[in-house]
Amino acid sequence: MRDTLSGNCLAKKPHRKKLCSMPQDIKNRMWLNQSIKTLFYRSWVPLTITLILEFVIFEIIGRNQGQPGFASLSTIILILNQLSIFGIMAVGMTFVIMSGGIDLSIGSIGATAGVISAMLAVRFASISGSFVPFSFLAGIMIGIFIGVIMGSIITLWDIPPFIVTLAFMSLLRGLANIITNGKPISPVPEEFLVIGRGMWFQIVPVSIVIFGLIFLSGLILLHYTPAGRHTLAVGGNEESARLSGVPIKRIKLFVYILCSAFSALAGVILASRMGSGSPKVGIGDELAVIASVVIGGTSLSGGKGSLWGTLLGLCVVFTLNSGLNWIGIETFGQQVTLGIVILSAVLMDKLQGKLKEQQES
Numbered sequence: 001m002r003d004t005l006s007g008n009c010l011a012k013k014p015h016r017k018k019l020c021s022m023p024q025d026i027k028n029r030m031w032l033n034q035s036i037k038t039l040f041y042r043s044w045v046p047l048t049i050t051l052i053l054e055f056v057i058f059e060i061i062g063r064n065q066g067q068p069g070f071a072s073l074s075t076i077i078l079i080l081n082q083l084s085i086f087g088i089m090a091v092g093m094t095f096v097i098m099s100g101g102i103d104l105s106i107g108s109i110g111a112t113a114g115v116i117s118a119m120l121a122v123r124f125a126s127i128s129g130s131f132v133p134f135s136f137l138a139g140i141m142i143g144i145f146i147g148v149i150m151g152s153i154i155t156l157w158d159i160p161p162f163i164v165t166l167a168f169m170s171l172l173r174g175l176a177n178i179i180t181n182g183k184p185i186s187p188v189p190e191e192f193l194v195i196g197r198g199m200w201f202q203i204v205p206v207s208i209v210i211f212g213l214i215f216l217s218g219l220i221l222l223h224y225t226p227a228g229r230h231t232l233a234v235g236g237n238e239e240s241a242r243l244s245g246v247p248i249k250r251i252k253l254f255v256y257i258l259c260s261a262f263s264a265l266a267g268v269i270l271a272s273r274m275g276s277g278s279p280k281v282g283i284g285d286e287l288a289v290i291a292s293v294v295i296g297g298t299s300l301s302g303g304k305g306s307l308w309g310t311l312l313g314l315c316v317v318f319t320l321n322s323g324l325n326w327i328g329i330e331t332f333g334q335q336v337t338l339g340i341v342i343l344s345a346v347l348m349d350k351l352q353g354k355l356k357e358q359q360e361s
Helices: 014-020 024-041 044-064 073-098 106-125 133-156 161-180 190-197 206-224 226-236 238-243 248-274 285-295 307-326 331-360
Strands: none
Touching (some): 133 190, 190 206, 190 248, 238 248
16 A cells, blocks of 8 residues: 555544545645655754765865865875774774763773883894784773773662763873873884775775774674674663673673773774874864764664764764864864764754654654
8 A cells, every 4th residue: 555645545543544545746845845854854964965976075274375285185084094093993982872871981991001011012022023023912901991980880879870980080090190100101112003994905095994803793782692782782771781681891891892892902902103102192082972972863862873974984084174274273173073073963963852752652
């Protein structure tokens, strides 16, 4: 049976008879409004349009300033290289927010892991260059260890994630400064620079390849494993998930370990790219990451999210930053713009929720 809005009226129910009696132009307008609302609920549609508009607008402004070439392959690769480190953190953050939590410590975790990894790389290089890759693994293990501690405090003591991760943000930043006396660890051995500065087939930066693998593993985890389904269930309705037999505490512990491990990996890659382990890096990174995740359609209240949406959110945020740099906007202006983007994303999330409730009612 075709829908009455399409023009064929096989109506037996009262509301369908009412639709059949309507003029065709009214039914067409209703169909158009319904289609627009459906597209509005799909966050990838406005994000894709926004991304295209960003490239068009910055290309036009750049040409007027005598700087054409923003909408080029080299710029796209540059943007992907910049967002790759944040993207690795954003994959973990997506799982945390989908579960109904938040992690404000990711920048400090990255700095701590990067510092320790750089220190070990220098020590290992004095023995043999072949031992340097173990410093990468050590940095990731530091992240896992931090995730276990934070996740355990949140789940066992039932302390709000905002408070716990805020405390660890300060604690780890202080620890990184104590370890290094506030100074960067440099120089580092050449072998340490591979994952941050290396090129895959002399075309694509290694960091983009690593991000691609992390993103793919996140997709598999979210869509094809019980852990992914349980994460959404916990964020959607924790009590219902508990009654359904979902291991609430294990899932919460898991997402914080995952996020911390990915944040540590991102910190190690950043240290490799910079050629030093600095305790000053990563300050404010959590804002850009959370903004990208929320812009991508992941609800701050949990229970809803998409890694593809997160990827689009990252592209929108970092294309915006690169475009502002391209046309000569200072860092302070970029910070103001990012704040506006975060606020707009939260308001959009609330608006989508209200419209969905109205449609269902």
